[in-house]
Amino acid sequence: MKPVLAAAATVVLWASAFVAIRHTGTEFSAGALSLARLLVGSVLLGAFLLVRRTEAPAVRRWPAKHDWPLLLACGLLWFGVYNLTLNEAERRLDAGTAAMLVHIAPLLIALLAGLTLGEGFPRPLVIGSLVAFAGVVVIGTSTSTGRAETWGVVLCVTAAISYAVGVVTQKPLLNRLPAAEVTWLACTIGAVVCLPFAPALLTELRTASTATIWWVVYLGAFPTALGFTTWAYALRRSTAGRMGVTVYAVPVVAILLGRLLLNETPATLAIAGGALCLVGVAISRRKDTPARVKEPAR
Template sequence: MTSPAVDPAPETRPAAPETRTAAPAAPGRRITGAVWAALGIVYVVWGSTYLGIRIVVETLPPFLSGGARFITAGLLLAAIVAWRQGPAALKVTRRELGSAVLVGLLLILGGNGLVVLAETSIPSGLAALLVAAVPVWVVLLRTALGDRPGLGAFGGVLLGFAGLGVLTVPGLSGEVKIGGVLLVLVAALLWSVGSVSSARLPMPANPFTASAYEMLAGGLAALALGLVRGEHHGLDLGAVSGRSWAALAYLIVFGSLVAFTAYAWLLQSAPVSLAATYAYVNPVVAVLLGALVLNEALTWPILLGGAIVVGGVCLIVSTERRG
């Protein structure tokens, strides 16, 4: 899964642009070449993280590799923040730290971690399409908390659930493990809870600082869970393939640092509604890369269900733009 500074999936702050209402662009604001370049990075790099995860877990255990990824990325981001803005930029209150830790556990351990575990048994493209329904869960959570999304958003929710129903067919028919499908659905729900919570909790004012603490908290928790699961037993680092190491390095540098920096810059330099389009471009990129690189089958449930989910997400995001 990508999120700002995380995967999603995933990679964390600012959280879930699909939950925000876009402010209208300032008069005369032009979409520059730099904006399109940053948008391209977010589209391609975040979309490719599902492929990267699938390659990593070919020879590395899921939670230990995920923990190593986010601990490394969190330390690197914290070092960059201290270098560029001074060590004081990393200071937070106890409440802010607690909030960042909670959000990190929800997004990274729950959201991203379960996706990594699921990708040991299901195709990366299917995982990406199931995660694409995060805006659907976000709308429902916002409604439960008293927000009133528009009718278009609820139409997108209905479309999204219809698409999810189609996407579960491979699991129900035995083509893939249903357990993997259910893990991703739970991961998407936890990711949504974390995204909504991050907008309501007293988070660090600096989004890069918040993301560093979230990644460290989630990474340490993933590492601990991997040890509890016994993933270290029989682990021979010498037997890990070169492509798994390369994919892990790619996820740390590009998935967790480069794409997040591009996204954070986009939020300051372009309309939020434009940045939010990653929500329905990433899964398309992930499906195409899975088919091209790993020869993952493009079955009718994946194509049809994916198209329905992306359509629902598109409707939700477009509704948020007009809000």
């Protein structure tokens, strides 16, 4: 039950990030926003780990030498490249098109996990992935302006690939290390990657409104620090493929939050696409029942 709740929390928090990115993107550039978000997330996660280790010193477990290549890949790609490319892409593409393109990532996760982590390709996962992806396409079609700038498309696809590779490199780490520690280290690595944008961040903080700055803090505290921790907790107790398909529900929740917070009314077609996403997620979570072997007649 706890992994299911953690996965649900992740979906809601990551969906809210789309709304926050759209709002903050009017006052913060992609690099400055990425750095600010990751710095807030890194500081909060570091404080949490410090308190936790003070209360329970036995919890401490530093990564071994062979863990660092995976950590660096996860931090660089999922926290660094993904944030930068997604933030920049949303300045060029409408939200529906961006969501449709980024959410090819779960299919890539299922493919990579099947090839590299030995998770295979269970029938419910394959069927659920196809159904959920169809839902994402429907959502993207219903909310798209019909004009997808080429560079924006390239950025979204890059974000999706970075996301997928990041998840697959994170999964083996969670078998050996606490979820919060993996998230903190990857987030910190991502922040270091974005440090060249520090001058831009300092400049934009002076001109940004207080409300927008609080949205940036929200991005770092909840979708990043908390959302990636709940994701890692759930991923540790599931397969990368199944967890990847679960986030197909993100566009559905993002549409609802957009209606509440940005006064955006989703089209009927978007609601139908959201229903397809949820059906696909439900199918992917089912266990594959092996075919029963007939006993010979006696």
